[in-house]
Amino acid sequence: MFQEDVSIVICGEAGQGIQTVESILIQAVKFGGYHVCSSKEYMSRVRGGENSTEIRVSSKRICAYVNRIDILIAISKGAIDHLKERISNKTIIIGDEETLKHVENENIIKIPFLKIARDIGGPIYANVIAAGAISKILNIDKEIFDECLTSMFARKGKKILNGDLKAGDEGYKVGENILKSDKIKVQIVKDTKIKDELLLDGTEVVGMGCIAGGCRFLACYPMTPSSALQVFIAKYSEEFNIIFEQSEDEISAINMGIGAFYAGARALIATSGSGFALMEEGVGLARINETPIVIYLGQRPGPAVGLPTRTSQEDLDLALYGHGETPKIIFAPGKLEDAFYLSQKAFNIADKYQIPVFILSDQYFADIYYNIPSINLENVKIENHIIKTDENYKRYELTADGISSRGIPGFGDGVVVVDPHEHDEKGHITEDQNLRTKMVEKRLKKLEGIKKDSIPPELIGFSDYNILIIGWGSTYGVIKEALDNLNREDVAFLYFKQVYPLHDSTKKYLDKADKTIIFENNAESQFANLIKLQTDFKIDKNILKYNGRPFSVEEITKSLKNFMEVG
Amino acid sequence: MKPEVFDIEDADIAWCPGCGNFSILSNLKIVLAELEIDPLELVLVSGIGQAGKFPHFLKSHTYNSLHGRALSPATAIKAVNKNLKVIVTTGDGDMYGEGGNHFMHTIRRNPNITCIVHDNMVYGLTKGQASPTTLQGMKTSYQTEGVSEEPFNPLAVAIALDASFVARTFSGDPEHMKKTFKSAINHKGYSLVDVFQPCVTFNKINTYQWFKENTYHLEDSHDPFNKNEAFKRATEKDKYPLGIFYKNNDKKTFEETLKVYTDNELPLYKRQVDMPKLVDLIESRRRL
Numbered sequence: 001m002f003q004e005d006v007s008i009v010i011c012g013e014a015g016q017g018i019q020t021v022e023s024i025l026i027q028a029v030k031f032g033g034y035h036v037c038s039s040k041e042y043m044s045r046v047r048g049g050e051n052s053t054e055i056r057v058s059s060k061r062i063c064a065y066v067n068r069i070d071i072l073i074a075i076s077k078g079a080i081d082h083l084k085e086r087i088s089n090k091t092i093i094i095g096d097e098e099t100l101k102h103v104e105n106e107n108i109i110k111i112p113f114l115k116i117a118r119d120i121g122g123p124i125y126a127n128v129i130a131a132g133a134i135s136k137i138l139n140i141d142k143e144i145f146d147e148c149l150t151s152m153f154a155r156k157g158k159k160i161l162n163g164d165l166k167a168g169d170e171g172y173k174v175g176e177n178i179l180k181s182d183k184i185k186v187q188i189v190k191d192t193k194i195k196d197e198l199l200l201d202g203t204e205v206v207g208m209g210c211i212a213g214g215c216r217f218l219a220c221y222p223m224t225p226s227s228a229l230q231v232f233i234a235k236y237s238e239e240f241n242i243i244f245e246q247s248e249d250e251i252s253a254i255n256m257g258i259g260a261f262y263a264g265a266r267a268l269i270a271t272s273g274s275g276f277a278l279m280e281e282g283v284g285l286a287r288i289n290e291t292p293i294v295i296y297l298g299q300r301p302g303p304a305v306g307l308p309t310r311t312s313q314e315d316l317d318l319a320l321y322g323h324g325e326t327p328k329i330i331f332a333p334g335k336l337e338d339a340f341y342l343s344q345k346a347f348n349i350a351d352k353y354q355i356p357v358f359i360l361s362d363q364y365f366a367d368i369y370y371n372i373p374s375i376n377l378e379n380v381k382i383e384n385h386i387i388k389t390d391e392n393y394k395r396y397e398l399t400a401d402g403i404s405s406r407g408i409p410g411f412g413d414g415v416v417v418v419d420p421h422e423h424d425e426k427g428h429i430t431e432d433q434n435l436r437t438k439m440v441e442k443r444l445k446k447l448e449g450i451k452k453d454s455i456p457p458e459l460i461g462f463s464d465y466n467i468l469i470i471g472w473g474s475t476y477g478v479i480k481e482a483l484d485n486l487n488r489e490d491v492a493f494l495y496f497k498q499v500y501p502l503h504d505s506t507k508k509y510l511d512k513a514d515k516t517i518i519f520e521n522n523a524e525s526q527f528a529n530l531i532k533l534q535t536d537f538k539i540d541k542n543i544l545k546y547n548g549r550p551f552s553v554e555e556i557t558k559s560l561k562n563f564m565e566v567g
Numbered sequence: 568m569k570p571e572v573f574d575i576e577d578a579d580i581a582w583c584p585g586c587g588n589f590s591i592l593s594n595l596k597i598v599l600a601e602l603e604i605d606p607l608e609l610v611l612v613s614g615i616g617q618a619g620k621f622p623h624f625l626k627s628h629t630y631n632s633l634h635g636r637a638l639s640p641a642t643a644i645k646a647v648n649k650n651l652k653v654i655v656t657t658g659d660g661d662m663y664g665e666g667g668n669h670f671m672h673t674i675r676r677n678p679n680i681t682c683i684v685h686d687n688m689v690y691g692l693t694k695g696q697a698s699p700t701t702l703q704g705m706k707t708s709y710q711t712e713g714v715s716e717e718p719f720n721p722l723a724v725a726i727a728l729d730a731s732f733v734a735r736t737f738s739g740d741p742e743h744m745k746k747t748f749k750s751a752i753n754h755k756g757y758s759l760v761d762v763f764q765p766c767v768t769f770n771k772i773n774t775y776q777w778f779k780e781n782t783y784h785l786e787d788s789h790d791p792f793n794k795n796e797a798f799k800r801a802t803e804k805d806k807y808p809l810g811i812f813y814k815n816n817d818k819k820t821f822e823e824t825l826k827v828y829t830d831n832e833l834p835l836y837k838r839q840v841d842m843p844k845l846v847d848l849i850e851s852r853r854r855l
Contacts, residue, residue, distance in 0.1 A: 027855055151855035198852045211845055216835045217647060219639075236848065238826040241838050243646055248672035252639040255632065259640025262630055263610075264836025265647035285633050375849055382840060408836060409610050409628035409644070410651050417622075417629040420615075428623050429581075429631075 012075030032140035033190030050082035064477035067552035132171015209343025226298035254282030292350035310548030334476025389414030402445030461492035468513035587764025635665025695769035731756030785810030
């Protein structure tokens with residue numbers, strides 16, 4: 001019996017419609033009054049292979065992946081083998097009797113999904129029947145499930161919708177029979193308020209933040225896992241006055257973006273690992289010509305092609321380092337609210353300091369869905385940093401804080417000259433050694449203001465801690481849940497959403513701990529190295545995962561227990 | 568308007584004495600003045616190379632970009648503010664070598680910009696290596712046995728891609744050059760002007776004299792709307808024709824395809840975030 005939390009995993013081949021099932025079920029769960037969190041893993045192929053989506057249903061707010069599978073919907077023959085490391089003797093497997101004909105396991109419930117589907121009109125309906133069965137098992141009202149189906153399939157025409165509604169009916173019958181068999185029982189407390197909450201994923205919330213930040217331009221080249229953000233912006237570009245252009249390559253994308261920002265349109269760049277590597281030349285341009293640019297970097301395991309559809313936190317160093325010496329800012333949101341707020345802020349802060357600002361995400365965070373009560377829009381405002389130029393305007397005027405007012409062409413009486421060489425205050429080429437020194441110092445001077453504006457790490461848990469867990473970006477959810485499960489008064493979690501430059505309070509938090517442990521989805525502990533470099537603090541234990549999969553709550557919990565016992 | 572409007576006081580011109588760039592610079596100023604283009608509405612975008620320095624010697628808004636990349640920012644600048652006149656000044660190595668991919672795809676995109684390629688058939692700034700347009704057989708410090716490849720034919724490539732305006736002129740023929748620049752700048756859509764110019768320092772083959780002897784004007788009877796004929800003329804090598812090879816006035820410009828201008832002519836920097844609409848979008852995620 002599941003009373004607090006149940007983890008349901010749907011697994012099948014690419015092209016078998018897992019995403020449709022996910023879309024229906026997460027909505028049904030939310031409207032059914034449960035907290036929901038889904039995350040997915042998939043192969044880099046359009047057909048075949050094995051992909052899976054985990055949907056957690058809970059009485060508590062959740063935003064993390066668990067390794068445990070309570071109920072597995074095996075749509076393909078290979079699903080059980082694909083997930084064998086996560087299947088335990090408690091996992092209940094539900095699958096089609098034909099597909100799983102040769103699979104023997106005492107926990108399998110074989111259902112004639114395909115046969116019922118064919119009676120309705122074709123095997124295409126099998127997934128909806130399975131979703132209906134799950135919805136029934138979760139005690140979700142049939143009306144809610146039907147509404148979800150209607151919302152999803154109405155645009156496909158009456159015939160298909162009717163077929164799906166019929167499939168839903170059959171699914172509920174299947175679910176009822178399963179319940180009668182007493183093999184599964186779910187009694188999770190519902191909260192009707194959840195129905196009215198937002199259900200968002202880590203990509204669209206970044207997209208919404210970018211819109212709130214005044215994004216007016218996106219040029220991009222498709223690359224997983226950043227393509228989803230590109231798709232989001234493309235979809236809403238007309239509504240929100242954004243120019244969207246698929247460029248011939250990443251080099252063109254970033255050069256277009258910087259050009260757009262130069263001419264007054266806030267621009268976003270969205271890419272991943274090796275795509276970003278191609279853009280590094282452009283980042284250098286933005287840094288010396290002091291044009292703002294916002295770069296969304298969806299991390300995946302590399303180098304080069306690596307694991308295209310998997311997750312990692314390997315590109316912190318890539319974002320951080322580069323040709324020449326000028327400041328930049330790197331955000332790494334780990335929860336949806338932060339993703340919105342930081343994406344919005346990225347545009348203001350890039351514009352203020354005329355530098356590249358990064359939003360580091362990854363496949364895991366880009367694809368995670370969960371419900372949140374709201375997004376706070378009260379503090380959202382577009383800070384205007386463009387000035388009207390006068391006749392004597394100098395684009396790179398030397399100033400006390402290193403910031404030269406930024407004019408744009410066509411607004412004012414001055415000419416705006418930007419240049420990738422070292423330049424004089426007017427923007428023309430110079431090789432004067434004294435001017436070079438001044439210009440380097442001017443650009444680096446901005447770091448002082450940037451540091452003052454930096455976002456402090458967030459301390460979660462007890463403020464009087466001995467043991468401090470450190471994490472950044474997408475590991476927020478799993479670490480937070482593991483911490484909650486431990487329920488110990490001497491442990492806290494320091495979550496970094498801005499990873500560069502570090503806020504001044506960082507050292508104070510670290511020094512207070514007797515023991516420190518960091519979790520990172522990479523092999524070199526890039527963030528721990530950065531902390532060492534910036535604060536001279538050495539973290540005691542580095543738990544690193546670099547197989548392309550996210551940490552699970554169980555892994556974190558186990559590592560923490562081990563760390564507390566053995567060190 | 569006087570050409571001096573475009574002069575920059577104390578500009579430290581970095582070109583060799585006798586360089587073809589001087590004539591391009593002075594004649595472009597004349598053309599801009601004749602066309603009454605306000606320096607405050609003009610953005611010169613360049614790449615890297617001797618031609619890339621061009622905007623530093625002509626008063627206007629300037630976006631000196633990276634090597635080979637000028638067309639990408641030029642496209643974006645024009646896209647976000649249609650009121651600006653955007654001219655790209657670049658060289659043969661910059662545009663046809665390093666920027667080759669952008670060259671092809673900008674032609675397809677067809678932004679309403681003019682691209683002037685200072686084509687001296689050699690790398691100047693890096694001291695005399697072969698460029699994509701260097702003729703076969705020329706010996707350089709890199710190509711010690713002489714260039715073995717067939718030169719890149721920018722006009723033929725542009726015509727094949729249906730560029731909306733394709734022309735060639737010669738820096739030693741100011742009247743022809745001015746006329747060509749004027750037509751190119753007035754043309755709606757992407758206009759390519761490949762300008763033959765001598766590199767007096769590193770190209771001892773393609774000199775003023777050589778260009779004079781090896782070029783001729785396309786006849787007045789040449790029909791620039793005939794694509795096949797234009798392509799044929801662009802492949803002539805015994806002597807190189809100068810003039811407007813090809814035009815296509817039927818193509819939509821990139822800006823005309825942008826939905827941001829469907830019912831709003833304002834440049835993007837003047838637009839505000841539609842917060843109520845964003846709230847609606849966010850709130851829609853509470854519903855099915």
